[in-house]
Amino acid sequence: MFSEGTSKRTSEKISEEIEHLAFRFKEDVSRNHIFFSINGLKNNLDSGMKLFADITQNPIFPEQETERLRSEILADITSSQDNANKVAGTAARAILYGGVNTEYGHPIIGSTKSIKNIQQKDLIEFNQNIFHKSKATFIAVGDIKSPELLHHIESNFSTDFFNHSDPISPPVFPTNQFKNSVGGIYVIDRPGSAQSVIRAGHLTIPRDHQDYFSLAFGNYVLGGEYSSRVNMNLRQDKGYSYGFYSSIDWGQHSSTWLIRGSVQTEVTFESVKEILFEINGINGSKPISSKEFEDSKQGLLKGIPSQFESSNQMLNQLIKLVQFNLPDNDFSESIKKIEALTLDEVNLSSKNHFKPDESVIVIVGDKEKFIGQLETLKLPIHIVDMYGE
Amino acid sequence: MTTSISFEKKILPNGLHVITHVDKSIPVAAVNLWYHVGSKNEEPGKTGFAHLFEHIMFEGSKNHNKDYFEPLQKVGANINGSTSNDATNYWEDIPSNSLELALWLESDRMGFLLDALDQNRFDLQREVVKNERRQSYENRPYGMAYLLLQEALFPSPHPYNWPVIGSQKDLNDANLEDVKEFFKRYYHPNNASLSIAGDINPEEVFKLTEKYFGDLQPGEPVDRLLSSSSNLNGDTKIEIEDSVQLPRLYLAWPTVPDLTESQAALDILSIILAGGRSSRLEKKLVIDSQIAYDINAYHHGQEICGEFHIIATGKPNDSLDKIKQEILNEITNIISSPPSQHEMERSINNIEAMHIRQLEKVGGFGGKADQLNYYNVMKGDPGFINLDIERYKKITPDQISNAAKLLNENRVSLSVLPKQNLTISSPISDRTKMPVTQKRMEFAPPSPQRIKLNNNVDIVLIEKPDLPLVSIGLLTNLGASSDPIKNP
Numbered sequence: 001m002f003s004e005g006t007s008k009r010t011s012e013k014i015s016e017e018i019e020h021l022a023f024r025f026k027e028d029v030s031r032n033h034i035f036f037s038i039n040g041l042k043n044n045l046d047s048g049m050k051l052f053a054d055i056t057q058n059p060i061f062p063e064q065e066t067e068r069l070r071s072e073i074l075a076d077i078t079s080s081q082d083n084a085n086k087v088a089g090t091a092a093r094a095i096l097y098g099g100v101n102t103e104y105g106h107p108i109i110g111s112t113k114s115i116k117n118i119q120q121k122d123l124i125e126f127n128q129n130i131f132h133k134s135k136a137t138f139i140a141v142g143d144i145k146s147p148e149l150l151h152h153i154e155s156n157f158s159t160d161f162f163n164h165s166d167p168i169s170p171p172v173f174p175t176n177q178f179k180n181s182v183g184g185i186y187v188i189d190r191p192g193s194a195q196s197v198i199r200a201g202h203l204t205i206p207r208d209h210q211d212y213f214s215l216a217f218g219n220y221v222l223g224g225e226y227s228s229r230v231n232m233n234l235r236q237d238k239g240y241s242y243g244f245y246s247s248i249d250w251g252q253h254s255s256t257w258l259i260r261g262s263v264q265t266e267v268t269f270e271s272v273k274e275i276l277f278e279i280n281g282i283n284g285s286k287p288i289s290s291k292e293f294e295d296s297k298q299g300l301l302k303g304i305p306s307q308f309e310s311s312n313q314m315l316n317q318l319i320k321l322v323q324f325n326l327p328d329n330d331f332s333e334s335i336k337k338i339e340a341l342t343l344d345e346v347n348l349s350s351k352n353h354f355k356p357d358e359s360v361i362v363i364v365g366d367k368e369k370f371i372g373q374l375e376t377l378k379l380p381i382h383i384v385d386m387y388g389e
Numbered sequence: 390m391t392t393s394i395s396f397e398k399k400i401l402p403n404g405l406h407v408i409t410h411v412d413k414s415i416p417v418a419a420v421n422l423w424y425h426v427g428s429k430n431e432e433p434g435k436t437g438f439a440h441l442f443e444h445i446m447f448e449g450s451k452n453h454n455k456d457y458f459e460p461l462q463k464v465g466a467n468i469n470g471s472t473s474n475d476a477t478n479y480w481e482d483i484p485s486n487s488l489e490l491a492l493w494l495e496s497d498r499m500g501f502l503l504d505a506l507d508q509n510r511f512d513l514q515r516e517v518v519k520n521e522r523r524q525s526y527e528n529r530p531y532g533m534a535y536l537l538l539q540e541a542l543f544p545s546p547h548p549y550n551w552p553v554i555g556s557q558k559d560l561n562d563a564n565l566e567d568v569k570e571f572f573k574r575y576y577h578p579n580n581a582s583l584s585i586a587g588d589i590n591p592e593e594v595f596k597l598t599e600k601y602f603g604d605l606q607p608g609e610p611v612d613r614l615l616s617s618s619s620n621l622n623g624d625t626k627i628e629i630e631d632s633v634q635l636p637r638l639y640l641a642w643p644t645v646p647d648l649t650e651s652q653a654a655l656d657i658l659s660i661i662l663a664g665g666r667s668s669r670l671e672k673k674l675v676i677d678s679q680i681a682y683d684i685n686a687y688h689h690g691q692e693i694c695g696e697f698h699i700i701a702t703g704k705p706n707d708s709l710d711k712i713k714q715e716i717l718n719e720i721t722n723i724i725s726s727p728p729s730q731h732e733m734e735r736s737i738n739n740i741e742a743m744h745i746r747q748l749e750k751v752g753g754f755g756g757k758a759d760q761l762n763y764y765n766v767m768k769g770d771p772g773f774i775n776l777d778i779e780r781y782k783k784i785t786p787d788q789i790s791n792a793a794k795l796l797n798e799n800r801v802s803l804s805v806l807p808k809q810n811l812t813i814s815s816p817i818s819d820r821t822k823m824p825v826t827q828k829r830m831e832f833a834p835p836s837p838q839r840i841k842l843n844n845n846v847d848i849v850l851i852e853k854p855d856l857p858l859v860s861i862g863l864l865t866n867l868g869a870s871s872d873p874i875k876n877p
Contacts, residue, residue, distance in 0.1 A: 012666075012667070012672075012676070015665065015666035015667050016666075016667040018665075019664075019665040019666070019667050019668075019735055019739065020667075020731070020734065020735045020738065021738065022735075022738035022739045022741065022742035022743075023742075029868055029869055030868050030869065031868050031869050031870045032867065032868045032869075032870055033864055033865055033866060033867070033868045034864075034865045034868050035862055035863070035864045035865075036862060036863045037860060037861065037862030037863070038860070038861055038862070039858065039859070039860040040742060040858070040859065041741075041742055041745065041857055041858060041859075042857040042858065042859050043857065045859050049861065052861065056863055068676065068679060071679065071682070072682055072683075075635060075682040075683075075702070075704075078634045078635060078705070079530065079633070079634070079635055079702075081634065082530040082632060082633045082634055083529070083530050084528060101874065102874065103870045103871075103872070103874055104870055106869075106872065106874075108869040110872075114872075122873075126871075126873075130865075130867050130871050131865060131867070133867075134865035134866050134867045135845060135865070135866045136845070136846055136863055136864065136865055136866075137846065137847045137848070137849065137863070137864045138842070138846070138847070138848040138849070138861065138863055138864075139848075139849055139850075139861070139862045139863075139864055140848065140849070140850045140851075140859070140860065140861045140862070141850070141851045141853055141859075141860050142852075142853050142858050142859035142860050142861075143852075143853060143854045143855075143856065143857050143858060143859055144850070144852065144859050145852060146838055146840055146848075146850055146852075149840075149848065149861070150840060150842075150848065152861070153842065153848065154842075159843070167845060167866065168867070169866065169867075170866065170867050170868065170870045170871060171870050171871065173870075190632075192632065193528055194527035194528040195520070195523045195524055195527075195528040197528075225458075225462050226458040226462065226468070227456065227458045227459045227462050235517055236456065236513070236517075239512075239513045239514075239516030239517050239520070240516075240520065241517075241520050241524075242517060242520045242521040242523075242524045242525075262520075262523070262524045262528065263520070264519075264520055264523060294463075295459070295462075295463040296463070298463045298464065298465065298826075298829070299462045299463045299465050300465070301465065301829055302464050302465025302466075302484050302487075302829050302830075303465035303466070303467070304465070304834070305415040305416050305417055305465075305484070305830070305832045306415065306417055306465070306467055306482055306752075308415060308834055308835060309414065309415055309417070309749070309750055309751070310749040310750050311749060311853055311858055311860050312749075312860070314835065314851045314853065315860050315862065318837060318849050318851065319864060321837065321849070322847075322849060322864055323864070323866075328836065328837055328839055328849075329836065331834035331835065331836070332833065332836070335834070
């Protein structure tokens with residue numbers, strides 16, 4: 001809504017100006033952050049920066065634009081219900097974070113109900129209570145030196161705009177209260193599907209945990225790359241899937257570990273068995289070998305330069321640095337930490353943090369085709385909707 | 390603003406084109422290999438072969454008779470490939486001191502792939518491809534629309550008539566012998582172009598390419614089809630039902646070959662019509678009358694005939710006819726009155742910014758190595774990378790009106806409608822030896838500068854002066870977890 005009108009410019013004027021300057025304006029919302037940014041050619045930076053400052057400082061959330069966006073977002077929510085990958089992601093989130101009506105479990109886009117209810121005053125209130133009281137950081141990458149950048153910021157942003165001595169913090173996610181006791185299979189029925197979309201995993205340690213590097217390493221071996229275990233098994237050995245991977249979405253209070261992919265409907269049951277086999281494997285029944293360890297370590301380390309090529313990549317690196325409050329020398333420090341990892345540490349960390357019994361398996365697919373076979377696994381099976389209910 | 394890309398090009402005696410470009414920003418070399426073969430080289434009944442090869446090429450060759458990912462990933466390389474109607478490309482972004490490994494592998498699969506291809510390997514990748522087809526089209530909302538559009542847009546016997554991924558039937562029927570024949574015809578040095586960009590020494594690179602590719606056998610020259618119009622006649626109307634809740638309209642027209650004057654005009658036209666909120670159709674249909682949720686237009690440039698697409702999503706129970714009529718009216722308008730200078734400027738600015746953003750990466754899809762290859766394969770001259778933008782700047786408003794005349798009654802109108810009652814129940818010298826793995830290269834990650842603005846606001850900056858681009862952002866420490874939870 002920020003780019004939908006300010007005290008100086010209408011929504012139409014803003015989009016016209018941005019598009020004419022060939023700038024990109026983006027608003028990215030994550031669980032504990034909002035990132036507003038512009039990107040464009042240096043020779044248009046003066047005008048681009050004025051516009052950016054106006055959008056972020058003076059939004060008025062006009063009624064008419066709110067109505068238009070409301071109907072666009074409702075359409076997006078409707079479309080997401082048709083997309084099996086989005087259904088699986090939304091359901092997994094709600095199940096893992098204790099329900100759809102929670103701070104960390106609700107879909108970021110909102111629900112049909114919430115979007116219908118939002119009023120202009122709610123937006124103004126959110127902006128005053130939240131955005132203005134946030135701890136803010138400017139992040140920049142590109143063909144610009146610090147004095148020039150400072151000048152752009154100081155001449156466009158009023159001095160008291162962010163000058164709140166006591167910024168508020170995001171709500172804490174109660175990791176200790178919330179045990180991963182929800183293990184089992186959750187099926188969302190989608191008759192006629194050509195494939196079953198699968199997500200399997202559980203919550204795990206936050207980014208600032210001492211085992212961050214060893215666990216990220218363990219995940220890399222399990223499913224971080226093409227040659228990792230789950231893809232080799234489900235794609236290259238069995239031909240069940242076009243590709244299978246696993247990832248950890250690191251967070252401040254807790255992170256989400258998920259194995260993800262789609263398989264041909266006919267082999268849904270066999271695929272679930274293989275996934276369970278791999279989770280048990282990384283948990284200790286098939287520890288990481290010294291060859292896997294050495295190959296992965298070299299691969300991880302030698303791949304680092306490629307993460308610092310484009311300005312977007314650097315911007316993302318800086319965002320992580322600020323989000324997780326990491327020291328400014330973190331880029332070079334983390335290389336040393338990966339170098340220092342040992343096979344025992346990685347296997348121990350994998351044993352402690354990948355938990356077969358607590359894993360949730362979410363399947364979006366044609367239920368009738370595999371539910372009978374799944375029952376033979378003797379795991380609790382829940383039939384749910386896309387919100388995990 | 391000059392952002393000229395310097396390069397060198399040589400042609401080996403066996404016909405392989407080799408292009409180099411030096412960029413030492415990070416210690417990475419981008420290896421990019423194009424084969425001038427795509428699905429348009431296939432025959433009806435035997436479709437999907439070019440793409441199937443994209444898979445088989447990663448499975449092993451004579452001197453490395455196993456998976457290609459493993460040796461490349463453990464040196465930290467990124468790897469991928471793609472297939473279009475016209476070409477197939479393979480790339481490795483690799484630490485530059487391991488460049489030789491990538492050349493050894495690429496040359497081995499160019500020269501000796503078939504020595505290692507057996508029925509098992511073929512059958513397994515065929516299953517993977519069938520799953521790719523399910524994942525990318527059959528199990529994706531609106532996914533089947535593209536497959537049907539292409540078939541209708543280029544009626545048989547046009548070589549764009551069938552989809553790149555092939556049909557499940559042809560994939561099932563494909564036999565190993567046919568597939569091997571296809572490889573022999575199209576995968577050889579004189580039907581390929583190798584582009585190597587990044588932290589390299591061109592002289593050394595030419596020596597290495599001679600060493601690894603110089604002894605590969607050339608093949609029979611491949612005949613080139615330069616242009617082929619579609620014989621589409623009249624408005625082909627297709628209506629399908631899918632498991633979706635919102636109806637969507639696809640309008641498509643066959644156009645002209647890539648890198649022609651009309652193609653540049655059509656690119657600009659797509660931005661004027663539906664590129665961003667101040668474009669004509671988005672303003673009219675999405676912002677003002679709100680009869681559509683979204684609208685997009687693009688021109689897809691291709692070797693022998695391009696495609697112009699306009700796609701709009703409508704409201705659940707409304708007919709798509711009104712949207713279609715509004716789109717056609719706007720095309721009529723633009724034919725009779727050329728776009729304003731302001732609209733031209735906006736479009737050219739966007740095309741130029743996009744061009745410069747694409748020069749940020751040496752490798753990957755659309756990086757500098759890939760672009761040099763694209764211009765070399767399509768135009769015979771990688772240097773076109775530096776001239777292309779001028780082509781757009783010369784287009785006049787009248788030329789846009791002329792190009793819009795190509796969007797005539799010979800088109801395909803495809804509607805995807807919600808399925809009536811089927812929705813989800815709830816919402817070389819010694820080729821056998823792999824080049825030895827090199828030590829990790831020195832790399833110092835950038836160190837950010839931090840400026841304290843006041844007690845609550847910091848600025849962090851990484852300077853990157855190689856291209857005239859700047860990104861500036863503002864990050865808060867509060868996000869969706871602060872949504873009022875009574876009303877999330």
